[in-house]
Amino acid sequence: MTMLLRRLLLACTGLAALAAPAAAQPAPQRVLRVAPHADLRTLDPVVASITITRIHxxxxxxxxxxxxxxxTPHPQMADRHEVSADGLTHTIGLRDGLRFHDGRPVNARDVVASLGRWMARDTTGGKLREYLASLDVVDDRTIALKLTKPLGMVPFALGSAVGAIPVIMREEDARTDPHTPITSAIGSGPFRFNRGEWRPGARVVYDRNPDYVPRGEPADGLAGGRQVKVDRVEWQIMPDPQTAAAALQTGEIDIWEQPSQDLLPLLSRGRDIRVERYTSLSNQVMLRPNHLHPPFNDPRARLALAHATDQADFLAAGFGDERFWRRCNAYFVCGTVNGTEAGAEAYAVPNLETARRLLSESGYRGEPLVLTTSYDIAPIGRMAEVAAERLKRAGFNVDLQVADWGTVTTRQQNRNPPSQGGYNLFVTYASGATMQSPLTNIGTNMGCERAWAGWPCDAEAERLRNAVVEAADEPARLAAVETLHRHLAQVQPYRVLGQFDQPYARRANISGVLDAPVMLYWNIEKR
Structure with missing residues (x-):
């Protein structure tokens, strides 16, 4: 073959390649990259009520x-909810298209087992269980929940997005002891947990569930159609705020879930960054004592905490600029319908003399008190430092012990004495949606073994909480809330440290973040 002929053949081949349709290329994955506020260590949202596990x-x-x-509650997995004429029986049917990630249809037996496990753990679920006569399978897609008294709280409770949440698991998972975390993560939701790519301390991955059938209604908070508009969500664990800020500025991540307050002015100036609130309810900060062990098994020692602390010291250390926080002594969140501060007026200004007297009367004699904390969530670590310093002025001998957040939250469940792996105190915060109601507030549940970490035990508080649940109308309910609050102010299940607004930061090409108690990752678009 001559050189000229070879050149002609090559030219024709090139022209043919240009003329031929290009081979189909896979569409690039739409990956939403997020710096979450904490690392995911516990997969069980019934055992762990912490925010990161709840989002998961x-x-x-x-x-x-x-x-x-x-x-306001709306049907999600349910498509039918009927209440008997006497108000005692709630019949709930499952909607079409519900399948677990392993392919098996969701069955009423899964629902009954899941709700039973949740009721054994959660503040709201425990309250519902007090009025439960039976919880039965009617058929494969229907359950019957029967009460001893008519209650309007059933849909609200079964839709809870706070505390331990009433998620529907496979029956075999839900039969696990409610105090033992399950290690599987097979649900029926819009995302699948990618266990193969899970790297604790580094990365958590969720893939869009291609078999998920969303509801037809528009998304509104947690209700409505959970439309997933990305292929994959990656949580990139970035405990260092400077690293997370730089990653957001360069586009390495799309969302920073809880940006450091001192970096908000810098982020707000970025042309491609938006700083916004994802919920209209303020969060509540608390100093939680362990009621099982001295000195905080005595209410006088807990009252000493209230008199020894100035909310502004904690909030300024944790959240900086005062425009992001406010003093508030309401257990059920200032600015909400339940936001009374009745009975807590004496705690608006610290009184060290009163604190020292009450502490002495409680029998405390200077024993070391373990305050467990972490700097993985920077505001919590900073506020724990304030607690250690301020409480020492009132006569508390505080031993500040720092660990990673996963270790701290695991230790919070340890009922042993502090010398055997337990603790005396920790600082934390919870969403306004969690704390705004006596039904959902995890800290004011004083039901002993059924209570949240710290395990307060007070029969009168529980009687007054029941009065709120059973109130006949709204005026009666609000009066019952005030009576309950006055009692709580005297027994101090925890020291309210005020409230704050936590914005999130996103790249400008991200849209669709929903107003909800926690950050949600459906409905989000990445352009």
Whole structure:
């Protein structure tokens, strides 16, 4: 073959290649990259009520009902809810298309087992269980929940997005002891947990569930259609705020879930960055004592905490600029319908003399008190430092012990004495949606073994909480809330340290973040 002929053949081949249709290329994955506020260590959203596990749970699992942005419940997994004429029997049917990630249809037996496990752990679930006569399977897609008294709280409780959430698990998972965390993460929700790519301390991955059938209604908070508009969500663990800020500025991540308050002015100036609130309810900060062991098994020692602390010291250390926080002594969050401060007026200004007297009367004699904390969530670590310093002025001998957040939250469940791996105190915060109601507030549940970490035990508080649940109308309910609050102010299940607004930061090409108690990752678009 001559050189000229070879050149002609090559030219024709090139022209043919240009003329031929290009081979189909796979579409690039739409990956949403997020710096979450903490690392995921516990996969079980019934055992762990911490926010990071709750967000994980809401991605992987679903609930029978779901709260909208106004905390009003709507059917989610349910498509039918009927209440008997006497108000005692709630019959709930499952909607079409519900399948677990392993392919098995969701069955009423899964629902009954899941709700039973949740009721054994959660503040709201425990309250519902007090009025439960039976919880039965009617058929494969229907359950019957029977009460001893008529209650309007059933849909609200079964749609809870706070505390331990009433997610529907496979029956075999839900039969696990409610105090033993399950290690699987197979739900029926819009995302699948990618265990193969899970790297604790580094990365958590969720893939869009291609078999998920969303509801037809528009998304509103946790309610409505959970439309997933990305292929994959990656949580990139970045405990260092400077690293997370730089990653957001360069586009390495799309969302920073809880940006450091001192970096907000810098982020706000970025042309491609938006700083916004994802919920209209303020968060509440608390100093939680362990009621099982001295000195905080005595209410006088707990009252000493209230008199020894100035909320402004904690909030300024944790959240900086005062425009992001406010003093508030309401257990049920200032600015909400339940936000009374009745009975707590004496704690507005610290009184060290009163604190020292009460502490002495409680029998405390200077024993070391373990305050466990972490700097993985920077505001919590900074506020724990303030607690250690301020409480020492009142006569508390505080031993500040720092660990990673996963270790701290695991230790919070340890009922042993502090010398055997337990603790005396910790600082934390919870969403306004969690704390705004006596039904959902995890800290004011004083039901002994059924209570949240710290395990307060007070029969009168529980009687007054029941009065709120059973109130005949709204005026009666609000009066019952005030009576309850006055009692709580005297027994101090925890020291309220005020409240704050936590914005998130996103790249400008991200849209669709919903107003909800926690950050949600459905409905988000990445352009």
């Amino acid at each position: 749970g809401l991605m992987v699992y679903e609930t029978l009902f779901a709260w909208d942005s106004r905390l």
